[in-house]
Amino acid sequence: MDASDIDWNSQSQNEGRQSPGFISLAVLSCLLVALVCLEASVTCLAAEQPNILLIVSEENGPELGCYGEPSVKTPVLDRLADEGARFENAFVPQAGCSQSRAALLTGLYPHQNGQIGLATWKFRMCREDTPNIVRSLNRVGYRTGLIGKLHINPKSAFPFEMHEISTLNFSRKKLNEYAKHAEMFFSAGDEPFFLSVNYPDAHRPFVEQVKGLPKQPLTADNVKPLAYLKLDTPDLRKQTANYYHCMSRLDSLVGDLLDSLERSGKADNTLVVYLVDHGADLLRGKRTSYEGGVRIPLIVRWPGKVKSKHVRHERFRPSI
Numbered sequence: 001m002d003a004s005d006i007d008w009n010s011q012s013q014n015e016g017r018q019s020p021g022f023i024s025l026a027v028l029s030c031l032l033v034a035l036v037c038l039e040a041s042v043t044c045l046a047a048e049q050p051n052i053l054l055i056v057s058e059e060n061g062p063e064l065g066c067y068g069e070p071s072v073k074t075p076v077l078d079r080l081a082d083e084g085a086r087f088e089n090a091f092v093p094q095a096g097c098s099q100s101r102a103a104l105l106t107g108l109y110p111h112q113n114g115q116i117g118l119a120t121w122k123f124r125m126c127r128e129d130t131p132n133i134v135r136s137l138n139r140v141g142y143r144t145g146l147i148g149k150l151h152i153n154p155k156s157a158f159p160f161e162m163h164e165i166s167t168l169n170f171s172r173k174k175l176n177e178y179a180k181h182a183e184m185f186f187s188a189g190d191e192p193f194f195l196s197v198n199y200p201d202a203h204r205p206f207v208e209q210v211k212g213l214p215k216q217p218l219t220a221d222n223v224k225p226l227a228y229l230k231l232d233t234p235d236l237r238k239q240t241a242n243y244y245h246c247m248s249r250l251d252s253l254v255g256d257l258l259d260s261l262e263r264s265g266k267a268d269n270t271l272v273v274y275l276v277d278h279g280a281d282l283l284r285g286k287r288t289s290y291e292g293g294v295r296i297p298l299i300v301r302w303p304g305k306v307k308s309k310h311v312r313h314e315r316f317r318p319s320i
Helices: 025-036 075-082 097-106 133-139 177-186 234-264
Strands: 051-057 085-091 143-147 162-164 193-198 270-276 295-301 310-312
Touching: 051 234, 075 234, 075 270, 075 295, 097 133, 133 143, 133 193, 143 177, 162 177, 177 193, 177 234, 234 270
Parallel strands: 051 193, 051 270, 085 310, 143 162, 143 193
Antiparallel strands: 085 295, 270 295
16 A cells, blocks of 8 residues: 555545645544554454554644744754655644643544543543554554653553653753664564654743754744744744744754664654644644644655655545
8 A cells, every 4th residue: 555545535636736624633543543453354464564653742833844934944854754745734633732642542532532631630531441542553463652751641541561751851851862762662572563752842941952952053033933923022033943942953853763763674664653732832822723723744754655755735524
């Protein structure tokens, strides 16, 4: 199967025309399982099952070079987009961390899975045995791992076999450990794997530099506030510059992670997905239903399956 075989949209569209539609994370979760996890009625050899590397960042919109943002430098994610497909119209169901992450892992909207608020505030899913992508992949022989926060209650609903760096880590401690843990996980067995790596950037506080990353910080004079803010003040320019520093640092860390995957020798059989829990913590962003809160970047690379330099504009209609 390659990307041309996948029914990305139930309605035919002209490739040259941009669709006003969207793909939701709930639908993406179902799509991932459908692509790699054949249910009990079908036996699938391990060699036919791709590995899955799910990269999740914190609180940023499509402020990447490959989405047309000129000020921020994200060469790694830009290259990932060149090597696969970039989705122009990807949206989360809520501009809140726990709600969005629960929707991604369960394929259910927050009002369906019960995670209607932050785990910090003791909100939780209605049922601990709610089906989710971790249980499904465990059932068909995948090794499952999580690096970084889960932030969904109850944690026991998601039986990852490995969990490292379980703190929120907004202080950005030991950022080099994410790729190191991943490299050990990649080489821990021959079974197909599902690894979710969750980075703390670009969550507030917008930290300008951590151990030399980014190498060349911007100044407030180098940037303009995001266009959807419709405001321009010295403070917003400073916040925007530091937000872009977080994005550049994230890009470097993703580069370390992808280098680890290459060294494992498993990159050619790995489906890589990059996305975000919701938009930036700026005006009309996080906690709102404006586009700045719910529109995210989504990049998918699957060597030999997904066409390179591919841009998708289509609409997905959830069936759940």
